[in-house]
Amino acid sequence: MRKFFGLSVALLIIGTFVAGCGTPPPLQSDKYLKDTSLLSDDPCAAPCFHGIVPGKSTFTDAVSKLKAESAFTNVTTQDKPPQASWSTSAGEACCQVTADQDTGVVNALLVKVAPNMTLKQGTEKYGDPKYVYTVDYTADEVAVAVIFPDKGIVTWVTPGNDKGTVDGASKVVIVLYINPADWDKVLSTATLQGWNGFQSYQAYKNSTPVVTPRVTPTSG
Numbered sequence: 503m504r505k506f507f508g509l510s511v512a513l514l515i516i517g518t519f520v521a522g523c524g525t526p527p528p529l530q531s532d533k534y535l536k537d538t539s540l541l542s543d544d545p546c547a548a549p550c551f552h553g554i555v556p557g558k559s560t561f562t563d564a565v566s567k568l569k570a571e572s573a574f575t576n577v578t579t580q581d582k583p584p585q586a587s588w589s590t591s592a593g594e595a596c597c598q599v600t601a602d603q604d605t606g607v608v609n610a611l612l613v614k615v616a617p618n619m620t621l622k623q624g625t626e627k628y629g630d631p632k633y634v635y636t637v638d639y640t641a642d643e644v645a646v647a648v649i650f651p652d653k654g655i656v657t658w659v660t661p662g663n664d665k666g667t668v669d670g671a672s673k674v675v676i677v678l679y680i681n682p683a684d685w686d687k688v689l690s691t692a693t694l695q696g697w698n699g700f701q702s703y704q705a706y707k708n709s710t711p712v713v714t715p716r717v718t719p720t721s722g
Contacts, residue, residue: 529643529660529675533594534614535573540657540677541623549654549679551611554599556654557681559608561586561601568599611679621648621659622670628653633694636707638664644703645675649694654682661703669700690716 540548549556552571554564561584568577568588574597576589584601599611625631628650635647644664648657658676661668680688694713695706 526640529639529645529658530617530673531594531614532616533590533592534616534675535590535594535596536616536618537573537613538615538618540615540655540674541619541627549682551613551677551679554608554611556608556610556679557683561599561606561608564599564601564608564611609681609684613677613679615674615677617673617675619657619674620670621657621668621672621674624648624657624674625670628655631697633713634668634697634706635692635694636703638707646672646703646706647678648697651685651689652682654680654685656680664703664707667700667702668706689713 539545539551546553546555553559553567559567565577565579565586568574568586573591574588575591575593576595577586578588579586583603584606585598587595587598589595589597596614597612599608601608631648631650633647633649633651635649637645637647639645639660642663643660644662644666645658645660646668648659648668650656656678657674658678659668659672660666660675661672692713693711693715695709696712698706698709
């Protein structure tokens with residue numbers, strides 16, 4: 503069963519973004535959304551995504567924008583809690599958005615993108631990130647969340663397998679947009695390492711966390 507992500511565990515569930523069981527799809531694929539708006543600011547600047555702004559846009563307005571966008575298909579929604587998923591124009595599942603149950607305002611949006619952006623391009627545009635978070639995704643692919651909390655952005659990159667290096671050429675494969683005002687909630691449930699420049703995946707994985715959970719995360 504597909505499992506949607508809740509804001510409180512948005513950094514922790516890369517493996518459950520797509521499916522609760524079975525072999526996960528690849529992190530890096532040309533089939534995912536061909537979108538470089540993170541760098542181009544077209545049609546809007548992050549944390550805005552195609553007119554949807556976490557912390558400002560309503561869920562109803564977000565769904566309307568998604569359905570009106572020719573690059574998106576298969577927009578599916580549910581109301582309790584408010585969440586939607588959609589696919590690329592070719593039908594490849596790529597993206598999800600969630601909203602606050604009480605206010606109906608979007609709080610997070612996650613996009614799987616084709617590997618057309620690099621970590622170097624991201625740091626050149628947004629400066630040095632503050633935190634990282636590592637995930638052993640499969641035997642062949644690992645992921646590193648590169649976190650820019652003041653910007654409301656997390657770029658997931660993959661250096662290949664667990665022997666790889668996080669460097670400027672690492673491809674951005676997932677972009678997570680979060681309302682910057684909600685970062686205290688995210689950090690209260692997260693275990694994160696500090697950014698220390700380009701280095702091996704293992705160095706980040708084994709480094710001492712600079713953020714540890716203040717509360718126990720729950721789903722939803």
